[in-house]
Amino acid sequence: MVFKIIRKNIMIVLYHNSKSREFKNLRTYGSVFVGAMALFSTKVETKEFMADPITPWDKLRKNPNSMKAKMELMIMKVQKDFCRALEKEEDSEFKFLVDRWERKEGGGGITCVLQEGKVFEKAGVNISVVSGTLPKAAVAQMRSRGKNLSGEDGNLPFFAAGISAVIHPSNPLVPTIHFNYRYFEVEDGKETQWWFGGGTDLTPYYLNSADAVHFHRTLKDACDKHDNSYYPRFKKWCDDYFNIPHRGERRGVGGIFFDDLDSPNQTACFEFVKDCANAVIPSYIPLVQRHKFTKYTEVEREWQLLRRGRYVEFNLIYDRGTKFGLYTPGARYESILMSLPLYARWEYMHTPEENTPEYELVQVLRKPKDWLKLINEKDNDS
Amino acid sequence: MVFKIIRKNIMIVLYHNSKSREFKNLRTYGSVFVGAMALFSTKVETKEFMADPITPWDKLRKNPNSMKAKMELMIMKVQKDFCRALEKEEDSEFKFLVDRWERKEGGGGITCVLQEGKVFEKAGVNISVVSGTLPKAAVAQMRSRGKNLSGEDGNLPFFAAGISAVIHPSNPLVPTIHFNYRYFEVEDGKETQWWFGGGTDLTPYYLNSADAVHFHRTLKDACDKHDNSYYPRFKKWCDDYFNIPHRGERRGVGGIFFDDLDSPNQTACFEFVKDCANAVIPSYIPLVQRHKFTKYTEVEREWQLLRRGRYVEFNLIYDRGTKFGLYTPGARYESILMSLPLYARWEYMHTPEENTPEYELVQVLRKPKDWLKLINEKDNDS
Numbered sequence: 022m023v024f025k026i027i028r029k030n031i032m033i034v035l036y037h038n039s040k041s042r043e044f045k046n047l048r049t050y051g052s053v054f055v056g057a058m059a060l061f062s063t064k065v066e067t068k069e070f071m072a073d074p075i076t077p078w079d080k081l082r083k084n085p086n087s088m089k090a091k092m093e094l095m096i097m098k099v100q101k102d103f104c105r106a107l108e109k110e111e112d113s114e115f116k117f118l119v120d121r122w123e124r125k126e127g128g129g130g131i132t133c134v135l136q137e138g139k140v141f142e143k144a145g146v147n148i149s150v151v152s153g154t155l156p157k158a159a160v161a162q163m164r165s166r167g168k169n170l171s172g173e174d175g176n177l178p179f180f181a182a183g184i185s186a187v188i189h190p191s192n193p194l195v196p197t198i199h200f201n202y203r204y205f206e207v208e209d210g211k212e213t214q215w216w217f218g219g220g221t222d223l224t225p226y227y228l229n230s231a232d233a234v235h236f237h238r239t240l241k242d243a244c245d246k247h248d249n250s251y252y253p254r255f256k257k258w259c260d261d262y263f264n265i266p267h268r269g270e271r272r273g274v275g276g277i278f279f280d281d282l283d284s285p286n287q288t289a290c291f292e293f294v295k296d297c298a299n300a301v302i303p304s305y306i307p308l309v310q311r312h313k314f315t316k317y318t319e320v321e322r323e324w325q326l327l328r329r330g331r332y333v334e335f336n337l338i339y340d341r342g343t344k345f346g347l348y349t350p351g352a353r354y355e356s357i358l359m360s361l362p363l364y365a366r367w368e369y370m371h372t373p374e375e376n377t378p379e380y381e382l383v384q385v386l387r388k389p390k391d392w393l394k395l396i397n398e399k400d401n402d403s
Numbered sequence: 404m405v406f407k408i409i410r411k412n413i414m415i416v417l418y419h420n421s422k423s424r425e426f427k428n429l430r431t432y433g434s435v436f437v438g439a440m441a442l443f444s445t446k447v448e449t450k451e452f453m454a455d456p457i458t459p460w461d462k463l464r465k466n467p468n469s470m471k472a473k474m475e476l477m478i479m480k481v482q483k484d485f486c487r488a489l490e491k492e493e494d495s496e497f498k499f500l501v502d503r504w505e506r507k508e509g510g511g512g513i514t515c516v517l518q519e520g521k522v523f524e525k526a527g528v529n530i531s532v533v534s535g536t537l538p539k540a541a542v543a544q545m546r547s548r549g550k551n552l553s554g555e556d557g558n559l560p561f562f563a564a565g566i567s568a569v570i571h572p573s574n575p576l577v578p579t580i581h582f583n584y585r586y587f588e589v590e591d592g593k594e595t596q597w598w599f600g601g602g603t604d605l606t607p608y609y610l611n612s613a614d615a616v617h618f619h620r621t622l623k624d625a626c627d628k629h630d631n632s633y634y635p636r637f638k639k640w641c642d643d644y645f646n647i648p649h650r651g652e653r654r655g656v657g658g659i660f661f662d663d664l665d666s667p668n669q670t671a672c673f674e675f676v677k678d679c680a681n682a683v684i685p686s687y688i689p690l691v692q693r694h695k696f697t698k699y700t701e702v703e704r705e706w707q708l709l710r711r712g713r714y715v716e717f718n719l720i721y722d723r724g725t726k727f728g729l730y731t732p733g734a735r736y737e738s739i740l741m742s743l744p745l746y747a748r749w750e751y752m753h754t755p756e757e758n759t760p761e762y763e764l765v766q767v768l769r770k771p772k773d774w775l776k777l778i779n780e781k782d783n784d785s
Contacts, residue, residue, distance in 0.1 A: 120752070134751045145751065267729045267736040326746070333747075334740075337719035338729060347649045347720060354649040358716075361749035364708070365715075368745065369516045369527065370502070370737050 070097040071104060072121040075129045075150040088215065088287055089180055092204040095291075096148045096184040097131075099202075099298045103186060104133050104146050106302050110309045112139040117146070122353060126153040132356045136363065139191065140313050145359035146186040155179045155207065156349055162341075163207075166281060170209050180206040183219075184298065185342075187360040188305075193325035194312040196225035196232065196273070197332065198305045199360070201342070202298045204291075217290045218280035221301055222259055224273030224332060226325040228382045230392075232308050233274045237392040239304035240277050240297070247293040253395070255279045260389040265335050270386040272335045324379050326366035333365050452479040453486060454503040457511045457532035470597065470669055471562055474586040477673075478530045478566040479513075481584075481680045485568060486515050486528050488684050492691045494521040499528070504735060509534040514738045518745065521573065522695050527741035528568040537561045537589065538731055544723075545589075548663060552591050562588040565601075566680065567724075569742040570687075575707035576694040578607035578614065578655070579714065580687045581742070583724070584680045586673075599672045600662035603683055604641055606655030606714060608707040610764045612774075614690045615656045619774040621686035622659050622679070629675040635777070637661045642771040647717050652768040654717045706761050708748035715747050 074081060074097055081090045104117045115138035123129035130149035135141055155163075155177045160170055170177060183203030190197065202219035223236050237256070244251035259278035263271055277297070282290050336343050346357040373379035456463060456479055463472045486499045497520035505511035512531035517523055537545075537559045542552055552559060565585030572579065584601035605618050619638070626633035641660035645653055659679070664672050718725050728739040755761035 118751075132751075136751060143749075143751075267734070330743070330747075333715060334719065337716065338726070344720070352649070355752050358749060359751055361712070363748060363750065365712075365747050365749075366745060367525075367740060367743035367747075369500075369514075369518060369525075369741055 070101050070131075071117070071119050071133050072131045075121075075123075075131070075148075088204065088291065089182065089206070091291060092182045093150050095295050095298070096150075096182060096202065099184055099301070100131065100133065100146050100148050102299075103301060104135075106306050107135070107141060107144055107146075107188065107309075110140050110306065110313060111135065115139065115141075117144070122356075124151055124153075124353070126151075128152050130353065130356060132353075132359060134359060140195075140309065141188060142191040143189045143361075143363040144186075145188075145356075146184070147356050147359060148182075148184045149356070150182045152178070152180040158348065159345070162345065168207075168214070168281070170207065170214070178208040185360075186301075189329070189362045190309065190313070192313055192315060193226040193317050193321040194229075194315045195309050196223050197329075197362075198223055198301070200298070200301050202294050204294070215283065215287065216280070217282045217294045219294060219297060220255070220259055220262075220276060220278030221297065221304065222263055222273055222276035222278065223305075224328070225382065226328050227321070227378050228274070228385055229308075229312075232311070233390070233392050235307065236274075236276065236304050239300050241393060241395070243296040243300035244277065244293075246296055247289065251279075251293070252277065263335065265331060265339065267338075268331065268334070270331065270383065271389055272332060272386075274385060274392070275389055323366065324373075326362075326364055327368060327371060328382075329362040329365040330367045333361055336360055452483050452513075453499070453501050453515050454513045457503075457505075457513070457530075470586065470673065471564065471588070473673060474564045475532050477677050477680070478564060478584065481566055481683070482513065482515065482528050482530050484681075485683060486517075488688050489517065489523060489526055489528075489570065489691075492522050492688065492695060493517065497521065497523075499526075504738075506533055506535075506735070512735065512738060514735075514741060516741060522577075522691065524571050524573040525743075525745040526568075526570045527738075528566070529738050529741060530564075530566045531738070532564045534560070534562040540730065541727070544727065550589075550596070550663075552589065552596070560590040567742075568683075571711070571744045572691065572695070574695055574697060575608040575699050575703040576611075576697045577691050578605050579711075579744075580605055580683070582680070582683050584676050586676070597665065597669065598662075599664045599676050601676060601679060602637070602641055602644075602658060602660030603679065603686065604645055604655055604658035604660065605687075606710070607764065608710050609703070609760050610656070610767055611690075611694075614693070615772070615774050617689065618656075618658065618686050621682050623775060623777070625678045625682035626659065626675075628678055629671065633661075633675070634659065645717065647713060647721065649720075650713065650716070652713065652765065653771055654714060654768075656767060656774070657771055705748065706755075708744075708746055709750060709753060710764075711744040711747040712749045715743055718742055 074093055076090070076093055081094065084090050108116055115135055117133040117135045120132040120134070121129070122132065128149070128151035130147060130151070133146045135144040138144070159179075160177060164170055181203060183201060185199075185201040185203075187199045188197060198221070200219070200221035202217070204215070204217050206213055206215045221240060223233065225232065240256075241252040244255065255277035256275060259275045260271055262278045263273065263275065265272060282293070284290070343357055343360070346352045347354060373383055456475055458472070458475055463476065466472050490498055497517055499515040499517045502514040502516070503511065504514065510531070510533035512529060512533070515528045517526040520526070541561075542559060546552055563585060565583060567581075567583040567585075569581045570579060580603070582601070582603035584599070586597070586599050588595055588597045590596075603622060605615065607614065622638075623634040626637065637659035638657060641657045642653055644660045645655065645657065647654060664675070666672070725739055725742070728734045729736060755765055
């Protein structure tokens with residue numbers, strides 16, 4: 022096992038929900054013990070974060086203005102804020118399980134997971150702060166995106182710090198959210214190249230225009246503080262990226278997505294990314310509050326599982342991050358696959374009947390909407 | 404829609420199992436109507452097969468000894484035999500739904516699906532007989548496997564006929580089976596290159612050595628009729644192919660797998676492939692009969708769903724056929740993704756406790772067994 026896992030919390034995670042397990046005393050395994058392990062862990066030392074930062078405190082304090090330190094502290098804070106905001110919406114017996122792991126090759130991460138809660142079926146909020154030498158494939162991928170890297174393949178020192186989260190709620194009327202914000206540094210000879218990337222996107226099971234507009238509006242407000250061209254450009258980029266070509270469908274109702282952001286300057290980029298990350302809570306938590314107690318039917322639950330099958334298809338077949346992660350030797354696959362739902366369903370030739378809410382959703386997935394009616398043709402072409 | 408679908412059966416497929424759907428009258432959609440469509444279809448004309456062959460009868464009768472015709476008729480018969488054998492094990496109200504589809508670019512297929520039966524949760528048996536011009540990516544992939552194709556990329560006429568099936572039973576004590584047998588022809592200038600490929604493999608949720616030995620013994624008997632080196636070589640090939648590198652696990656307990664078979668001659672290869680395809684029923688149906696009525700627990704069901712998540716990971720991330728299919732423009736993705744289970748589950752950091760049946764299975768998946776204790780070191784290296 023490449024990763025050393027240190028559980029830093031004393032919270033008990035109850036993995037079993039209320040559904041009956043008639044024979045559960047006959048055989049115990051797996052998850053019960055994973056949950057129970059948390060009982061014997063040590064007390065959380067850090068109030069500000071979910072666990073101690075990956076970079077030692079003294080090193081962070083020595084270089085408080087370096088982008089590496091600023092980014093690490095920012096994503097640690099966003100992780101804590103988001104986990105606590107989600108826990109507030111959840112039944113009080115369900116708390117995030119915190120896994121702090123170290124990477125043999127350098128750095129590590131903190132994976133926070135809440136499984137089989139009442140409000141959240143599976144919620145994962147992960148940060149990672151890693152460094153080392155770029156694998157050949159990564160250099161090739163970066164070059165194919167237009168990065169001018171002159172060093173020899175596989176011999177470029179890098180640093181990456183990012184936060185990534187996927188929240189799959191129990192109630193089919195509450196959408197799934199995903200976000201990811203990251204900072205990258207590559208040392209190429211004497212020069213250090215850096216850039217930011219990320220995005221936030223929403224995957225509803227039932228279309229609610231007010232939700233979609235609220236979500237996009239909140240993201241646009243964060244973008245507009247920095248550059249009026251950001252929202253229309255990054256909204257289109259998001260629609261293009263979260264695409265399932267074989268189905269002819271987008272994964273959800275979009276949001277924003279960008280990569281290789283390195284202008285106008287490092288501080289401005291950081292402030293933009295920070296504002297986007299901080300927009301996650303106001304963009305999403307109100308939707309959870311609005312719908313988490315709404316009654317739903319078995320038919321709606323089955324449709325949710327079917328759509329989660331599509332989510333799995335996107336993540337395992339097309340998502341650059343997932344594919345790249347899984348093909349990287351020594352990658353922590355449990356943190357990568359944390360994005361997969363607890364349950365998913367595949368049915369042969371399932372097609373919703375016309376004039377049903379399920380059909381209405383699929384229409385929007387086939388042809389993304391301009392939710393804020395703000396993007397003119399010119400912007401849309403960018 | 405690229406495919407014209409003709410439903411050729413009058414059987415009613417009941418998509419809904421006995422589990423309660425408290426609110427099912429509130430909203431109807433999708434699957435109910437897919438099932439209902441079958442009611443209005445025309446009567447099956449063909450007794451020998453599940454539907455009319457893809458190639459017109461008169462063309463087949465004109466060239467009864469061509470390998471194209473022999474292969475098409477063989478896979479059509481195997482499809483019928485296997486579907487009927489499965490239906491015999493199933494509650495009589497559940498029958499295969501038959502979808503005969505045509506491909507704009509040439510040829511078509513017959514997809515037989517039984518969903519949410521009592522014995523089989525999802526069973527798909529698909530044949531396809533297609534022809535056209537090879538896409539560039541296919542030519543490149545074939546060359547990378549050592550095929551000497553001289554024609555210009557993307558300009559090689561081809562013919563392919565194959566059968567492919569995945570059976571996901573309801574009871575976690577009944578294993579999942581997959582098999583696929585195919586014949587390929589490529590016209591390269593004046594020369595026609597041809598080869599066969601295929602395999603049969605078993606994915607149990609609980610290890611049963613007697614089952615695994617019976618399964619491997621049946622496949623070995625089919626192999627030994629043709630060449631004593633086949634079973635050991637193809638058994639190892641199977642273990643190597645159905646591998647999930649990021650988990651360090653095989654998909655199941657293996658079976659046989661081979662590709663590019665073109666010796667000693669076409670007839671001998673065909674007879675071998677036919678014997679393998681005909682070995683599916685005796686290798687698998689006894690396992691269904693042994694365990695289909697065995698009582699199982701909720702814990703065993705959850706473990707089955709978790710292992711089905713791994714099945715999805717293999718199929719969507721690593722399987723050459725699935726990936727290649729989905730990246731081919733105009734591919735019939737519903738027939739490709741038919742292999743996915745009805746339900747799957749992903750749990751963060753699930754690890755079975757030592758000395759449990761779940762743990763025992765994982766040990767064998769991590770280190771494939773020589774079930775028949777017949778493969779010596781020399782064979783194993785081939």
